[in-house]
Amino acid sequence: MTDIDPALRDEIDQPPAWMYPWELGEGTTTPISHPELPDVHRTRLELLEGPVRQALSAAGPNARVIDMACNEGWFSHRMLEWGASYVLGVDVRDRVIRRAELLRAHCGIPEERLQLRCADVFDLNTAELGTFDVVLCLGLVYHLENPVGAMRIARALTGGICVIEAQLTTQHEPIVLGNGVSDVYEESPASYAARVETDWESDMLASVGGVVSLTPNRAALLQAAGAAGFADLEVARALPGHNRQYVLGDRAVLLAFPTHRGGASSSLEAH
Numbered sequence: 001m002t003d004i005d006p007a008l009r010d011e012i013d014q015p016p017a018w019m020y021p022w023e024l025g026e027g028t029t030t031p032i033s034h035p036e037l038p039d040v041h042r043t044r045l046e047l048l049e050g051p052v053r054q055a056l057s058a059a060g061p062n063a064r065v066i067d068m069a070c071n072e073g074w075f076s077h078r079m080l081e082w083g084a085s086y087v088l089g090v091d092v093r094d095r096v097i098r099r100a101e102l103l104r105a106h107c108g109i110p111e112e113r114l115q116l117r118c119a120d121v122f123d124l125n126t127a128e129l130g131t132f133d134v135v136l137c138l139g140l141v142y143h144l145e146n147p148v149g150a151m152r153i154a155r156a157l158t159g160g161i162c163v164i165e166a167q168l169t170t171q172h173e174p175i176v177l178g179n180g181v182s183d184v185y186e187e188s189p190a191s192y193a194a195r196v197e198t199d200w201e202s203d204m205l206a207s208v209g210g211v212v213s214l215t216p217n218r219a220a221l222l223q224a225a226g227a228a229g230f231a232d233l234e235v236a237r238a239l240p241g242h243n244r245q246y247v248l249g250d251r252a253v254l255l256a257f258p259t260h261r262g263g264a265s266s267s268l269e270a271h
């Protein structure tokens with residue numbers, strides 16, 4: 001790491017708060033927006049590390065990763081440490097991409113290894129981008145009004161593994177709905193909670209303005225991933241000691257594969 005660049009120092013000294021507590025040397029750590037975040041990051045990292053390292057290793061020295069909604073790029077950095085040769089980080093917020101660029105320079109990472117793009121995931125040209133050995137779709141789908149569409153994009157980009165991590169609702173019972181005939185109802189196990197994130201200007205973790213964020217329940221997350229074309233789904237099992245949200249099932253890390261892995265590990269705790 002180099003000395004802290006004045007532009008990076010300015011970013012640290014001004015709001016909004018950061019998503020990750022970057023230790024930058026000189027006794028400086030970036031101020032984060034909530035004290036629970038490091039435990040959430042640690043838990044997600046532990047839940048995805050084994051299968052992601054396996055996919056990177058299987059891909060060999062030219063392993064490619066896309067980090068959809070990379071924010072400041074903390075998970076992108078982990079991918080490079082774990083052996084990816086190239087990571088593309090995408091986020092809709094120019095502020096977090098600016099921070100990611102400053103951190104890339106601070107950590108001495110070559111631009112050709114970590115490319116950063118300010119873009120909406122729905123504007124990605126999947127045909128042009130091709131497939132990636134690892135697709136990270138962490139903390140994104142519940143900030144979108146089209147979470148299923150985002151998973152379709154993630155599927156189109158996935159060559160090896162896609163990790164979809166999301167907040168979930170506590171709706172475990174089916175919801176009841178009509179379907180065009182009076183007094184006739186059906187039940188759906190899959191449902192979403194709708195909310196508008198009013199703090200989107202100050203909170204760098206939020207949706208972008210005007211979006212109605214749809215948070216799935218567990219059944220809806222699995223349904224969407226299946227509909228997007230992932231053939232093999234496994235919800236990574238949270239263990240005691242992991243962040244409580246994952247232990248309770250209020251958040252989940254979903255490992256999604258484009259083809260069946262075969263063998264005993266081909267889970268489906270998911271179903």
Ligand SMILES: C[S@@+](CC[C@H](N)C(=O)[O-])C[C@H]1O[C@@H](n2cnc3c(N)ncnc32)[C@H](O)[C@@H]1O
Binds near residue numbers: 068070096
């Ligand atoms: C909760 S943060 C997750 C960051 C990171 N992926 C993680 O899980 O640590 C949500 C991120 O999604 C980004 N985001 C929201 N809507 C987006 C969109 N349509 N396209 C790309 N990024 C988006 C936000 O700017 C924010 O950085």
